Amino acid sequence: MKIAVCIYEGPYNHEASDSAYNFIKAAIDRGHEIQGIFFYHDGVYNVTKLMEPPQDDRHIANRWSALGATGIDIVVCIAAAKRRGIVDDVLVPNVRISGLGQLTMMAIQADRMVVFGD
Amino acid sequence: MKIAVCIYEGPYNHEASDSAYNFIKAAIDRGHEIQGIFFYHDGVYNVTKLMEPPQDDRHIANRWSALGATGIDIVVCIAAAKRRGIVDDVLVPNVRISGLGQLTMMAIQADRMVVFGD
Amino acid sequence: MLHTVNKSPFQNTTLTDCARFIQDGDVLLLLEDGVFAAQVGTTHSALLEALVQRVKVYALQADLKARAITNLVPGIQITDYSGFVALVEEHKIHSWL
Amino acid sequence: MLHTVNKSPFQNTTLTDCARFIQDGDVLLLLEDGVFAAQVGTTHSALLEALVQRVKVYALQADLKARAITNLVPGIQITDYSGFVALVEEHKIHSWL
């Protein structure tokens, strides 16, 4: 099944990012195709390479980047990102900034779209 | 009267940042001394110079920077900032990163501490 | 004490939670989405009607206008940011986030 | 439909709001702070007791453990992320944020 995931909240501050990550890992384990991951609202903060969490904590941006390295399309909304100061220069690898058209395509093409937020 | 202000939420996403700004402007107009402004939790996102809001919208980071230029001490919590990818390189001018000791001093020394959050 | 509430009473219990701690002589300020509580004729108006009997209640003008709230529970006073600061001058504050 | 609720019922009305739209044959999944609703013996248990009569109700194990919730309203089933995905396979989903 093709599953798309939408994430509305920033890393660490809300559990949404962790729930989405755990859900996606489980979906992959069950053999599903992740159609795409779309970061919107404060979700755009998830993929800045400038974050430096305590060493004994998870590194949320690197975690998303590793998922992107497996070929999953990870998209950050350009309008939400510009407003919040997330630009190409600060992105972790394997993540791209694009428009809401990408979210639209995911919503239309994915068999399921799962939204994580606050 | 010495007034300190604490801001917990990021720019644009929550009204907290706007409420705090409007409150501080009014406090200055009434002749109060702003002891300091402290950004905590997602509040640290308020002062990134990378933000580029639509031209017909307010530029929240520049607004804080302008307040800092008047001599108000604007502090971003280092622990909260590191976790979220806010570092010296991306700060607007007239804002500094420091520790929670600064918040402590504000809470002790200010006659009033006003918290804006979600 | 000045108590500030910034959440809609229709989806959050903040106002009800805060009301348990409000003492005579305290002041309540509704701001941001908290001003939705100020409207007359809703399922939550009764709570405000009771509160205005006990303490002074204010609602922030800019937030009321943004949300097109024009008919307030009688007794609620409209104030602006300068009035907010004036309340802070008179009272210690607790923000019910 | 699979309905997900991620807010504590003690401070948010999300669960009550969602309940108005739950149809027979639907499924409810409690996750994140939503799992606080699963606990037995609270002022909100009755809502869950009524819901489990009508539809299948699940609570996410990782969230229950994180919050030390061990005594669940009878009828609520515990599931993990894999079980969450299985529910999404079977149902369209609406997240009650």
Next chain:
Amino acid sequence: MAEEIKKIMFTVRKAPHGSIYVYEGLEVKLIMAAYDADISVVFMDDGVFALKQGQDTKELGIKGFAATYGALMDYEIQKVYVDRHSMEVRGMTEADLLVIGEDEETEEPVKPQVIDAQEIAAMMAEQHNILSF
């Protein structure tokens, strides 16, 4: 064979102005309306406040969006619904709702359609995907 047009629903449950969800959610609707999808928007719970006429954010210093909602039909978004119960609880009547466009034939102003939870639940069950804001 042409692919069937997918039904996509937006639910709006958050209050306007205290957070940006309603505003940025509106941006999604406007974009998505340009694609080949069968869009519907349902306002429920505090989301109904987003449709109240007379909102003015000038003194707040933030961008408003009532004008855009007032032109939803120009963006080809025709299916706009409001949950009756949510309005009643909040002391709102149809008279409080803003106009979202005008009827192409009669040129009469059109308001969002007030419907019951049962109808909304039935529509939800028919959707391909639902995005909540």
Next chain:
Amino acid sequence: MAEEIKKIMFTVRKAPHGSIYVYEGLEVKLIMAAYDADISVVFMDDGVFALKQGQDTKELGIKGFAATYGALMDYEIQKVYVDRHSMEVRGMTEADLLVIGEDEETEEPVKPQVIDAQEIAAMMAEQHNILSF
């Protein structure tokens, strides 16, 4: 003349783990306890869940903080209160609360003190400043 010691109160009203406020709020308390201030911490509403014993965030993959709460007294934070009504509503009793340290003399485990809203309101009125998390 030495300046008087200022009373600073922390109120904890948010649920743990769904958001970081309780966790980062704890960091503030630990730092502030090292300064010359009269600190008190009051848990009310969903904040009381932060004091429940047996929390285990391992499967969630996020950092827990119950261990730190269990050593609050080691950080010189002695005045820890819980609102009785908030606990009752949530089906919690004193037995559910985690231990925050041990009595210096008797070496008995110490739990947060369960008190009524009236007492909390009276304490709030005495504070120099109150920080909510």
